[in-house]
Amino acid sequence: MIAEPGLAEETASRLRNDIIGGALPPGFKLSETRLAADLGVSRNTLREVFRLLTREGLLRHEPNRGVFVAVPSMATIVDIYRVRRLIEVPALAHAWPRHDAVGQMRAAVEKARGARDAQDWRVVGSANMEFHAAIVALTDSARLQAFFAQIIAELRLAFGLLDSPERLHEPYIDRNGEILSLLTQGQQARAAEMLAAYLDESERVVLAAFARLG
Amino acid sequence: MIAEPGLAEETASRLRNDIIGGALPPGFKLSETRLAADLGVSRNTLREVFRLLTREGLLRHEPNRGVFVAVPSMATIVDIYRVRRLIEVPALAHAWPRHDAVGQMRAAVEKARGARDAQDWRVVGSANMEFHAAIVALTDSARLQAFFAQIIAELRLAFGLLDSPERLHEPYIDRNGEILSLLTQGQQARAAEMLAAYLDESERVVLAAFARLG
DNA sequence: TCAGTGCATATTGTTGAACAAAGCACGGCG
DNA sequence: CGCCGTGCTTTGTTCAACAATATGCACTGA
Numbered sequence: 001m002i003a004e005p006g007l008a009e010e011t012a013s014r015l016r017n018d019i020i021g022g023a024l025p026p027g028f029k030l031s032e033t034r035l036a037a038d039l040g041v042s043r044n045t046l047r048e049v050f051r052l053l054t055r056e057g058l059l060r061h062e063p064n065r066g067v068f069v070a071v072p073s074m075a076t077i078v079d080i081y082r083v084r085r086l087i088e089v090p091a092l093a094h095a096w097p098r099h100d101a102v103g104q105m106r107a108a109v110e111k112a113r114g115a116r117d118a119q120d121w122r123v124v125g126s127a128n129m130e131f132h133a134a135i136v137a138l139t140d141s142a143r144l145q146a147f148f149a150q151i152i153a154e155l156r157l158a159f160g161l162l163d164s165p166e167r168l169h170e171p172y173i174d175r176n177g178e179i180l181s182l183l184t185q186g187q188q189a190r191a192a193e194m195l196a197a198y199l200d201e202s203e204r205v206v207l208a209a210f211a212r213l214g
Numbered sequence: 215m216i217a218e219p220g221l222a223e224e225t226a227s228r229l230r231n232d233i234i235g236g237a238l239p240p241g242f243k244l245s246e247t248r249l250a251a252d253l254g255v256s257r258n259t260l261r262e263v264f265r266l267l268t269r270e271g272l273l274r275h276e277p278n279r280g281v282f283v284a285v286p287s288m289a290t291i292v293d294i295y296r297v298r299r300l301i302e303v304p305a306l307a308h309a310w311p312r313h314d315a316v317g318q319m320r321a322a323v324e325k326a327r328g329a330r331d332a333q334d335w336r337v338v339g340s341a342n343m344e345f346h347a348a349i350v351a352l353t354d355s356a357r358l359q360a361f362f363a364q365i366i367a368e369l370r371l372a373f374g375l376l377d378s379p380e381r382l383h384e385p386y387i388d389r390n391g392e393i394l395s396l397l398t399q400g401q402q403a404r405a406a407e408m409l410a411a412y413l414d415e416s417e418r419v420v421l422a423a424f425a426r427l428g
Numbered sequence: 429t430c431a432g433t434g435c436a437t438a439t440t441g442t443t444g445a446a447c448a449a450a451g452c453a454c455g456g457c458g
Numbered sequence: 459c460g461c462c463g464t465g466c467t468t469t470g471t472t473c474a475a476c477a478a479t480a481t482g483c484a485c486t487g488a
Contacts, residue, residue: 006277007442008265032469042443044258045468051262052223055269057357064469065449083356090300141296143271147361246440256472261441277438279478406472433486439484450469458461 008048011041015049019058019069020153022160026071030059057154072158074210080155080204085196087148088135093192095138099113104134105180110172121165124183129156131176135195162209174199223309225255229263233272234367236374240285244273251261258333288424292347294369295417299410301362302346305353311398315351319394322332322348326387339416343370345390349409367368376423386412 018024036046050067053059060070094103112127129152136148162168175198182191234240250260264281265274274284309316329337343366345415350362376382389412396405 043469044440048265051265052269054275066451066469070456079355082353083357086301086304086353086355086358090304100401139296141293141300143293143297143365144300160350194350194382247438258438258473259471280440381459429469432474435465435466436481436483437486438479438481441477444474445460446471446473448470450467452465452467454464454466456461456463458459 002056007041008045008052011039011045012049012052015053016056016153016187018059019053020156020160024069026069026157026161029054030067030069032066056150058157069159072154072161074207076207077158077203077210078198080158081206083151084132084197087139087144088132088199089192089196091135091139092179092183093143093188093197095183095188095191096186097186099138099140100133101137101178102138102184105183108171109132109177110182112169112176113121116170116173121136121169124169124173125156125159125165126144128172128176150158158210159207161213162206164209168205168209170204172202217276219345219377221255222259222266224264225253225259228253230267230270230272231266235369238283240371242283244281244283244402246280253354257344265293270364272371277419284368284371286368288421291372291420291424294365294372295413295420296389297365298346299413301353301358302349303406303410305349305358306393306397306409307402309349309352309397309402309405311402313352315348316394316398318348318351318391319345319390321396323387323391324384330384330387335383338383338387339370339379340374342386343365343389364410372424373419375427376420378423379408382419382423386416 015024024030025110030050032043032046032050036043039046041049050061054061054067058070060068062068066183108127108131112124112131115121115123116126133145133148133152135146139145160164177195179191179194179198182188182194229238238244242263246257246260250257253260264273264275268281270277272282272284274282276282289363292323324359326338326341326345327343329335346360347366350359372383373379389408393405393408393412396402396408
Protein backbone atom coordinates (compact mmCIF):
# COMPACT_ATOMS: atom_id res chain seq x y z
CA MET A 1 0.00 0.00 0.00
CA ILE A 2 1.32 3.42 -0.93
CA ALA A 3 2.27 5.50 2.07
CA GLU A 4 1.68 9.00 0.82
CA PRO A 5 1.27 11.86 3.25
CA GLY A 6 -2.36 12.21 4.16
CA LEU A 7 -4.15 9.05 3.21
CA ALA A 8 -6.79 10.07 5.69
CA GLU A 9 -7.19 13.44 4.01
CA GLU A 10 -7.35 11.87 0.61
CA THR A 11 -9.95 9.39 1.76
CA ALA A 12 -11.86 12.24 3.37
CA SER A 13 -11.93 14.03 0.02
CA ARG A 14 -13.25 10.94 -1.69
CA LEU A 15 -15.93 10.42 0.90
CA ARG A 16 -16.80 14.12 0.88
CA ASN A 17 -17.44 13.96 -2.83
CA ASP A 18 -19.57 10.85 -2.44
CA ILE A 19 -21.66 12.63 0.16
CA ILE A 20 -22.03 15.93 -1.64
CA GLY A 21 -22.51 14.15 -4.95
CA GLY A 22 -25.41 12.24 -3.49
CA ALA A 23 -23.99 8.73 -3.72
CA LEU A 24 -24.50 8.48 0.03
CA PRO A 25 -27.90 9.97 0.84
CA PRO A 26 -28.56 11.97 4.01
CA GLY A 27 -29.42 9.76 6.95
CA PHE A 28 -27.50 6.84 5.51
CA LYS A 29 -25.58 4.84 8.08
CA LEU A 30 -21.89 4.36 7.40
CA SER A 31 -20.73 1.03 8.77
CA GLU A 32 -17.11 1.16 9.77
CA THR A 33 -16.03 -2.30 8.66
CA ARG A 34 -18.01 -2.24 5.43
CA LEU A 35 -16.97 1.23 4.33
CA ALA A 36 -13.36 0.59 5.34
CA ALA A 37 -13.34 -2.41 3.03
CA ASP A 38 -15.02 -0.47 0.21
CA LEU A 39 -12.56 2.40 0.44
CA GLY A 40 -9.58 0.13 0.89
CA VAL A 41 -8.37 1.66 4.14
CA SER A 42 -8.22 0.33 7.66
CA ARG A 43 -10.88 0.92 10.23
CA ASN A 44 -8.58 3.15 12.24
CA THR A 45 -7.90 5.40 9.30
CA LEU A 46 -11.58 5.55 8.44
CA ARG A 47 -12.37 6.66 11.97
CA GLU A 48 -9.97 9.57 11.51
CA VAL A 49 -11.84 10.41 8.34
CA PHE A 50 -15.14 10.27 10.20
CA ARG A 51 -13.84 12.73 12.71
CA LEU A 52 -12.76 15.14 10.01
CA LEU A 53 -16.08 15.08 8.22
CA THR A 54 -18.08 15.23 11.44
CA ARG A 55 -16.21 18.40 12.33
CA GLU A 56 -17.16 19.76 8.91
CA GLY A 57 -20.81 19.07 9.53
CA LEU A 58 -21.20 16.47 6.79
CA LEU A 59 -21.52 13.53 9.15
CA ARG A 60 -23.37 13.04 12.40
CA HIS A 61 -21.88 10.89 15.10
CA GLU A 62 -24.13 9.12 17.61
CA PRO A 63 -22.07 7.52 20.40
CA ASN A 64 -22.11 3.74 20.42
CA ARG A 65 -24.51 3.76 17.49
CA GLY A 66 -22.46 4.86 14.53
CA VAL A 67 -21.99 7.66 12.02
CA PHE A 68 -24.63 8.83 9.60
CA VAL A 69 -24.67 11.24 6.71
CA ALA A 70 -25.98 14.50 8.13
CA VAL A 71 -29.60 15.35 7.40
CA PRO A 72 -29.90 19.07 6.69
CA SER A 73 -32.97 20.67 8.17
CA MET A 74 -34.60 24.02 7.65
CA ALA A 75 -32.77 25.20 10.74
CA THR A 76 -29.53 24.25 9.01
CA ILE A 77 -30.44 26.30 5.98
CA VAL A 78 -31.44 29.29 8.05
CA ASP A 79 -28.20 29.14 10.01
CA ILE A 80 -26.06 28.79 6.92
CA TYR A 81 -27.66 31.77 5.24
CA ARG A 82 -27.28 33.81 8.39
CA VAL A 83 -23.57 33.07 8.31
CA ARG A 84 -23.34 33.81 4.61
CA ARG A 85 -25.01 37.20 4.98
CA LEU A 86 -22.83 38.12 7.92
CA ILE A 87 -19.62 37.22 6.14
CA GLU A 88 -20.14 37.75 2.43
CA VAL A 89 -21.86 41.12 2.45
CA PRO A 90 -19.22 42.97 4.51
CA ALA A 91 -16.48 41.14 2.62
CA LEU A 92 -17.79 42.60 -0.60
CA ALA A 93 -18.60 46.00 0.87
CA HIS A 94 -15.04 46.53 2.08
CA ALA A 95 -13.31 44.90 -0.85
CA TRP A 96 -10.44 46.40 -2.78
CA PRO A 97 -11.58 46.28 -6.44
CA ARG A 98 -8.16 45.16 -7.65
CA HIS A 99 -7.74 42.35 -5.19
CA ASP A 100 -6.38 39.07 -6.51
CA ALA A 101 -9.57 37.26 -5.66
CA VAL A 102 -11.44 39.34 -8.22
CA GLY A 103 -9.75 37.16 -10.81
CA GLN A 104 -11.18 34.09 -9.11
CA MET A 105 -14.59 35.70 -9.15
CA ARG A 106 -14.33 36.38 -12.86
CA ALA A 107 -13.15 32.83 -13.54
CA ALA A 108 -16.09 31.45 -11.60
CA VAL A 109 -18.58 33.55 -13.57
CA GLU A 110 -17.11 32.44 -16.87
CA LYS A 111 -17.05 28.82 -15.79
CA ALA A 112 -20.69 29.04 -14.80
CA ARG A 113 -21.68 30.60 -18.12
CA GLY A 114 -19.83 27.95 -20.06
CA ALA A 115 -21.46 25.19 -18.06
CA ARG A 116 -24.87 26.75 -18.56
CA ASP A 117 -24.36 26.65 -22.31
CA ALA A 118 -23.42 22.99 -21.96
CA GLN A 119 -26.45 22.39 -19.73
CA ASP A 120 -24.16 20.95 -17.07
CA TRP A 121 -25.97 22.09 -13.96
CA ARG A 122 -23.69 20.30 -11.59
CA VAL A 123 -20.73 22.32 -12.79
CA VAL A 124 -22.89 25.44 -12.66
CA GLY A 125 -23.47 24.72 -8.99
CA SER A 126 -19.76 24.25 -8.34
CA ALA A 127 -18.88 27.45 -10.16
CA ASN A 128 -21.50 29.34 -8.22
CA MET A 129 -19.99 28.18 -4.96
CA GLU A 130 -16.54 29.11 -6.19
CA PHE A 131 -17.81 32.60 -6.86
CA HIS A 132 -18.93 32.98 -3.28
CA ALA A 133 -15.73 31.45 -1.95
CA ALA A 134 -13.88 34.06 -3.98
CA ILE A 135 -15.93 36.80 -2.32
CA VAL A 136 -14.77 35.54 1.05
CA ALA A 137 -11.22 35.41 -0.25
CA LEU A 138 -11.48 39.19 -0.63
CA THR A 139 -11.06 39.38 3.14
CA ASP A 140 -7.56 37.90 2.99
CA SER A 141 -8.41 35.86 6.07
CA ALA A 142 -7.22 32.28 5.98
CA ARG A 143 -9.46 31.36 8.91
CA LEU A 144 -12.55 32.84 7.36
CA GLN A 145 -11.89 31.06 4.10
CA ALA A 146 -11.46 27.70 5.82
CA PHE A 147 -14.66 28.22 7.76
CA PHE A 148 -16.56 29.23 4.67
CA ALA A 149 -15.38 26.15 2.81
CA GLN A 150 -17.14 24.06 5.43
CA ILE A 151 -20.28 26.13 5.14
CA ILE A 152 -20.28 25.59 1.42
CA ALA A 153 -19.90 21.84 1.80
CA GLU A 154 -22.88 21.74 4.13
CA LEU A 155 -24.93 23.86 1.78
CA ARG A 156 -24.16 21.60 -1.13
CA LEU A 157 -25.25 18.65 0.93
CA ALA A 158 -28.56 20.39 1.48
CA PHE A 159 -28.86 21.21 -2.22
CA GLY A 160 -28.45 17.53 -2.94
CA LEU A 161 -31.80 16.90 -1.33
CA LEU A 162 -33.50 19.23 -3.74
CA ASP A 163 -34.35 18.45 -7.31
CA SER A 164 -34.29 20.77 -10.31
CA PRO A 165 -30.77 22.13 -9.82
CA GLU A 166 -31.43 24.32 -12.83
CA ARG A 167 -33.97 26.49 -11.03
CA LEU A 168 -31.62 26.58 -8.07
CA HIS A 169 -28.59 28.04 -9.80
CA GLU A 170 -29.45 29.40 -13.21
CA PRO A 171 -31.04 32.70 -12.09
CA TYR A 172 -27.91 33.69 -10.22
CA ILE A 173 -25.28 33.27 -12.90
CA ASP A 174 -25.83 36.65 -14.47
CA ARG A 175 -26.38 38.32 -11.16
CA ASN A 176 -22.94 37.14 -10.15
CA GLY A 177 -21.67 38.80 -13.29
CA GLU A 178 -23.37 42.06 -12.38
CA ILE A 179 -21.97 41.97 -8.87
CA LEU A 180 -18.53 41.46 -10.33
CA SER A 181 -19.04 44.37 -12.70
CA LEU A 182 -20.10 46.70 -9.92
CA LEU A 183 -17.10 45.69 -7.84
CA THR A 184 -14.59 46.29 -10.61
CA GLN A 185 -16.16 49.70 -11.18
CA GLY A 186 -15.52 50.59 -7.57
CA GLN A 187 -19.16 50.46 -6.57
CA GLN A 188 -18.70 48.10 -3.66
CA ALA A 189 -21.69 49.42 -1.77
CA ARG A 190 -24.09 48.69 -4.59
CA ALA A 191 -22.48 45.31 -5.17
CA ALA A 192 -22.91 44.41 -1.52
CA GLU A 193 -26.52 45.57 -1.60
CA MET A 194 -27.21 43.40 -4.58
CA LEU A 195 -25.55 40.42 -2.93
CA ALA A 196 -27.66 40.88 0.18
CA ALA A 197 -30.87 40.84 -1.85
CA TYR A 198 -29.56 37.86 -3.78
CA LEU A 199 -28.91 35.91 -0.59
CA ASP A 200 -32.35 36.74 0.80
CA GLU A 201 -34.03 35.54 -2.33
CA SER A 202 -31.90 32.42 -2.59
CA GLU A 203 -32.71 31.51 0.99
CA ARG A 204 -36.42 31.89 0.32
CA VAL A 205 -36.22 29.65 -2.73
CA VAL A 206 -34.27 26.96 -0.93
CA LEU A 207 -36.53 27.03 2.11
CA ALA A 208 -39.60 26.80 -0.09
CA ALA A 209 -38.14 23.80 -1.90
CA PHE A 210 -37.39 22.23 1.45
CA ALA A 211 -40.89 22.81 2.67
CA ARG A 212 -42.24 21.00 -0.39
CA LEU A 213 -40.19 17.97 0.59
CA GLY A 214 -41.77 17.82 4.03
CA MET B 215 -9.79 1.31 31.42
CA ILE B 216 -13.12 3.10 31.52
CA ALA B 217 -14.89 3.11 28.16
CA GLU B 218 -16.84 6.33 28.36
CA PRO B 219 -18.10 8.00 25.23
CA GLY B 220 -15.53 10.44 24.04
CA LEU B 221 -12.23 9.54 25.59
CA ALA B 222 -10.64 11.32 22.68
CA GLU B 223 -12.65 14.47 23.39
CA GLU B 224 -11.80 14.31 27.03
CA THR B 225 -8.13 13.87 26.28
CA ALA B 226 -8.36 16.72 23.80
CA SER B 227 -9.73 18.96 26.53
CA ARG B 228 -6.91 18.03 28.82
CA LEU B 229 -4.30 18.66 26.19
CA ARG B 230 -6.01 21.89 25.13
CA ASN B 231 -5.75 23.20 28.66
CA ASP B 232 -2.11 22.21 28.86
CA ILE B 233 -1.42 24.10 25.68
CA ILE B 234 -3.42 27.22 26.47
CA GLY B 235 -2.21 27.15 30.06
CA GLY B 236 1.36 27.22 28.86
CA ALA B 237 2.48 23.84 30.19
CA LEU B 238 3.38 22.94 26.62
CA PRO B 239 5.11 25.94 25.07
CA PRO B 240 4.62 26.93 21.43
CA GLY B 241 6.96 25.08 19.13
CA PHE B 242 7.21 22.13 21.50
CA LYS B 243 7.27 18.78 19.77
CA LEU B 244 4.69 16.26 20.93
CA SER B 245 6.06 12.75 20.60
CA GLU B 246 3.29 10.26 19.99
CA THR B 247 4.58 7.39 22.07
CA ARG B 248 5.77 9.53 24.95
CA LEU B 249 2.66 11.68 25.21
CA ALA B 250 0.40 8.67 24.79
CA ALA B 251 2.09 7.09 27.78
CA ASP B 252 1.90 10.31 29.81
CA LEU B 253 -1.79 10.76 29.11
CA GLY B 254 -2.60 7.09 29.56
CA VAL B 255 -4.20 6.61 26.17
CA SER B 256 -3.17 4.63 23.13
CA ARG B 257 -1.31 6.06 20.20
CA ASN B 258 -4.35 5.70 18.00
CA THR B 259 -6.53 7.70 20.32
CA LEU B 260 -3.86 10.33 20.70
CA ARG B 261 -3.67 10.68 16.95
CA GLU B 262 -7.39 11.40 16.87
CA VAL B 263 -6.79 14.05 19.50
CA PHE B 264 -4.00 15.53 17.41
CA ARG B 265 -6.32 15.80 14.48
CA LEU B 266 -8.94 17.59 16.53
CA LEU B 267 -6.53 20.14 17.91
CA THR B 268 -4.81 20.61 14.58
CA ARG B 269 -8.16 21.51 13.07
CA GLU B 270 -8.63 24.00 15.89
CA GLY B 271 -5.33 25.65 15.09
CA LEU B 272 -3.62 24.76 18.36
CA LEU B 273 -1.28 22.19 16.86
CA ARG B 274 0.76 22.12 13.70
CA HIS B 275 1.24 18.86 11.86
CA GLU B 276 4.31 18.35 9.69
CA PRO B 277 4.02 15.13 7.66
CA ASN B 278 6.46 12.42 8.66
CA ARG B 279 8.05 14.76 11.18
CA GLY B 280 5.54 15.07 13.94
CA VAL B 281 3.12 17.34 15.71
CA PHE B 282 4.13 20.62 17.33
CA VAL B 283 2.38 23.19 19.45
CA ALA B 284 1.41 26.00 17.09
CA VAL B 285 3.55 29.10 17.16
CA PRO B 286 1.35 32.16 16.80
CA SER B 287 2.82 34.86 14.63
CA MET B 288 1.89 38.45 14.01
CA ALA B 289 0.07 37.26 10.91
CA THR B 290 -2.01 35.01 13.16
CA ILE B 291 -2.92 37.94 15.37
CA VAL B 292 -3.83 40.14 12.44
CA ASP B 293 -6.01 37.43 10.94
CA ILE B 294 -7.75 36.69 14.21
CA TYR B 295 -8.60 40.34 14.79
CA ARG B 296 -9.83 40.66 11.24
CA VAL B 297 -12.24 37.83 11.92
CA ARG B 298 -13.26 39.25 15.26
CA ARG B 299 -14.09 42.64 13.77
CA LEU B 300 -16.03 41.11 10.94
CA ILE B 301 -18.12 38.93 13.22
CA GLU B 302 -18.44 40.69 16.55
CA VAL B 303 -19.24 44.20 15.38
CA PRO B 304 -22.23 43.30 13.18
CA ALA B 305 -23.37 40.78 15.77
CA LEU B 306 -23.63 43.56 18.30
CA ALA B 307 -25.00 46.11 15.86
CA HIS B 308 -27.93 43.89 14.90
CA ALA B 309 -28.54 42.47 18.34
CA TRP B 310 -31.90 42.30 20.05
CA PRO B 311 -31.35 43.97 23.47
CA ARG B 312 -33.40 41.34 25.28
CA HIS B 313 -31.67 38.35 23.79
CA ASP B 314 -30.79 35.48 26.11
CA ALA B 315 -27.10 35.94 25.48
CA VAL B 316 -27.25 39.37 27.14
CA GLY B 317 -27.45 37.45 30.39
CA GLN B 318 -24.22 35.67 29.52
CA MET B 319 -22.62 39.00 28.72
CA ARG B 320 -23.65 40.37 32.10
CA ALA B 321 -22.40 37.26 33.89
CA ALA B 322 -19.06 37.57 32.14
CA VAL B 323 -18.67 41.21 33.15
CA GLU B 324 -19.45 40.42 36.75
CA LYS B 325 -17.10 37.48 36.78
CA ALA B 326 -14.34 39.66 35.39
CA ARG B 327 -14.91 42.34 38.01
CA GLY B 328 -14.86 39.81 40.80
CA ALA B 329 -11.66 38.27 39.51
CA ARG B 330 -10.09 41.71 39.19
CA ASP B 331 -10.80 42.38 42.85
CA ALA B 332 -9.19 39.04 43.66
CA GLN B 333 -6.24 39.88 41.39
CA ASP B 334 -6.81 36.65 39.50
CA TRP B 335 -5.80 37.74 36.03
CA ARG B 336 -6.17 34.33 34.51
CA VAL B 337 -9.86 34.27 35.38
CA VAL B 338 -10.16 37.83 34.13
CA GLY B 339 -8.86 36.62 30.79
CA SER B 340 -11.34 33.76 30.70
CA ALA B 341 -14.24 36.02 31.60
CA ASN B 342 -13.20 38.48 28.95
CA MET B 343 -13.30 35.78 26.33
CA GLU B 344 -16.66 34.61 27.59
CA PHE B 345 -17.95 38.12 27.10
CA HIS B 346 -16.97 38.09 23.47
CA ALA B 347 -18.30 34.59 22.97
CA ALA B 348 -21.60 35.89 24.35
CA ILE B 349 -21.56 38.68 21.79
CA VAL B 350 -21.30 36.10 19.05
CA ALA B 351 -24.09 34.12 20.69
CA LEU B 352 -26.31 37.11 19.95
CA THR B 353 -26.36 35.94 16.35
CA ASP B 354 -28.13 32.68 17.27
CA SER B 355 -25.86 30.90 14.83
CA ALA B 356 -24.53 27.58 16.06
CA ARG B 357 -21.92 27.51 13.31
CA LEU B 358 -20.64 30.96 14.03
CA GLN B 359 -20.36 30.18 17.71
CA ALA B 360 -18.40 27.00 17.08
CA PHE B 361 -16.06 28.84 14.74
CA PHE B 362 -15.57 31.63 17.21
CA ALA B 363 -14.72 29.18 19.98
CA GLN B 364 -11.76 28.06 17.89
CA ILE B 365 -10.68 31.60 17.25
CA ILE B 366 -10.74 32.26 20.96
CA ALA B 367 -8.62 29.20 21.69
CA GLU B 368 -6.03 30.37 19.21
CA LEU B 369 -6.03 33.85 20.63
CA ARG B 370 -5.51 32.55 24.13
CA LEU B 371 -2.58 30.53 22.89
CA ALA B 372 -1.08 33.73 21.54
CA PHE B 373 -1.78 35.56 24.80
CA GLY B 374 0.14 32.84 26.59
CA LEU B 375 3.30 34.05 24.89
CA LEU B 376 2.88 37.50 26.35
CA ASP B 377 3.65 38.48 29.89
CA SER B 378 1.80 40.96 32.08
CA PRO B 379 -1.72 39.59 31.58
CA GLU B 380 -2.89 42.45 33.74
CA ARG B 381 -2.15 45.10 31.16
CA LEU B 382 -3.68 42.86 28.54
CA HIS B 383 -7.12 42.48 30.08
CA GLU B 384 -7.66 44.99 32.86
CA PRO B 385 -8.42 48.04 30.71
CA TYR B 386 -11.26 46.26 28.96
CA ILE B 387 -13.29 45.06 31.91
CA ASP B 388 -15.16 48.30 32.38
CA ARG B 389 -15.44 48.90 28.68
CA ASN B 390 -17.23 45.58 28.42
CA GLY B 391 -19.59 46.88 31.08
CA GLU B 392 -20.24 50.04 29.11
CA ILE B 393 -20.89 48.09 25.93
CA LEU B 394 -23.36 45.97 27.82
CA SER B 395 -25.06 49.08 29.19
CA LEU B 396 -25.44 50.63 25.78
CA LEU B 397 -26.88 47.43 24.39
CA THR B 398 -29.47 47.05 27.11
CA GLN B 399 -30.47 50.66 26.54
CA GLY B 400 -31.15 49.88 22.90
CA GLN B 401 -28.16 51.82 21.62
CA GLN B 402 -26.72 48.98 19.55
CA ALA B 403 -25.07 51.29 17.06
CA ARG B 404 -23.04 53.07 19.71
CA ALA B 405 -22.20 49.77 21.39
CA ALA B 406 -20.92 48.36 18.12
CA GLU B 407 -18.91 51.51 17.50
CA MET B 408 -17.32 51.21 20.89
CA LEU B 409 -16.52 47.56 20.34
CA ALA B 410 -14.87 48.34 17.02
CA ALA B 411 -12.61 50.93 18.65
CA TYR B 412 -11.94 48.48 21.46
CA LEU B 413 -10.85 45.76 19.05
CA ASP B 414 -8.60 48.14 17.13
CA GLU B 415 -6.88 49.21 20.29
CA SER B 416 -6.57 45.69 21.64
CA GLU B 417 -5.00 44.54 18.41
CA ARG B 418 -2.46 47.33 18.56
CA VAL B 419 -1.54 46.45 22.14
CA VAL B 420 -1.13 42.77 21.37
CA LEU B 421 0.89 43.40 18.24
CA ALA B 422 3.15 45.77 20.11
CA ALA B 423 3.72 43.21 22.83
CA PHE B 424 4.49 40.66 20.16
CA ALA B 425 6.95 42.94 18.47
CA ARG B 426 8.80 43.36 21.76
CA LEU B 427 9.26 39.59 21.90
CA GLY B 428 10.85 39.61 18.45
C1' DT C 429 39.61 20.84 10.44
C1' DC C 430 35.69 20.19 8.00
C1' DA C 431 32.27 19.06 4.34
C1' DG C 432 30.03 15.23 2.51
C1' DT C 433 28.37 10.38 2.65
C1' DG C 434 26.19 6.41 4.26
C1' DC C 435 24.44 3.55 7.86
C1' DA C 436 21.99 2.71 12.32
C1' DT C 437 18.30 4.30 14.97
C1' DA C 438 14.08 6.46 16.26
C1' DT C 439 9.66 8.18 14.88
C1' DT C 440 5.73 8.47 12.11
C1' DG C 441 2.01 6.34 8.99
C1' DT C 442 -0.88 2.58 8.51
C1' DT C 443 -2.59 -1.84 9.16
C1' DG C 444 -4.74 -5.96 11.35
C1' DA C 445 -6.26 -8.37 15.19
C1' DA C 446 -8.10 -8.51 19.66
C1' DC C 447 -11.39 -7.60 23.37
C1' DA C 448 -14.85 -5.08 26.32
C1' DA C 449 -19.01 -2.58 26.17
C1' DA C 450 -23.13 -1.00 24.17
C1' DG C 451 -26.96 -1.53 21.05
C1' DC C 452 -30.14 -4.52 18.45
C1' DA C 453 -32.87 -8.55 16.87
C1' DC C 454 -35.25 -12.35 17.94
C1' DG C 455 -37.56 -15.71 20.20
C1' DG C 456 -39.53 -17.47 24.69
C1' DC C 457 -42.47 -16.64 28.51
C1' DG C 458 -45.89 -14.76 31.38
C1' DC D 459 -49.90 -8.65 23.66
C1' DG D 460 -46.16 -7.04 26.15
C1' DC D 461 -41.85 -8.06 28.74
C1' DC D 462 -37.46 -9.84 29.14
C1' DG D 463 -33.22 -12.43 28.51
C1' DT D 464 -30.00 -14.27 25.22
C1' DG D 465 -26.88 -14.01 21.54
C1' DC D 466 -25.23 -11.46 17.51
C1' DT D 467 -23.45 -7.31 15.60
C1' DT D 468 -21.18 -2.99 15.81
C1' DT D 469 -18.64 0.40 18.03
C1' DG D 470 -14.75 2.06 21.23
C1' DT D 471 -10.19 1.29 22.42
C1' DT D 472 -5.90 -0.94 22.80
C1' DC D 473 -1.84 -3.42 21.27
C1' DA D 474 1.64 -5.23 18.25
C1' DA D 475 3.66 -5.15 13.92
C1' DC D 476 5.70 -3.36 9.66
C1' DA D 477 6.98 -0.04 5.92
C1' DA D 478 8.48 4.54 4.98
C1' DT D 479 10.69 8.57 6.35
C1' DA D 480 13.58 11.58 9.05
C1' DT D 481 17.46 12.24 12.36
C1' DG D 482 21.85 11.68 14.30
C1' DC D 483 26.44 9.96 14.15
C1' DA D 484 30.48 7.90 12.77
C1' DC D 485 33.48 7.54 8.93
C1' DT D 486 35.78 9.07 4.89
C1' DG D 487 38.59 11.94 2.13
C1' DA D 488 40.64 15.99 1.22
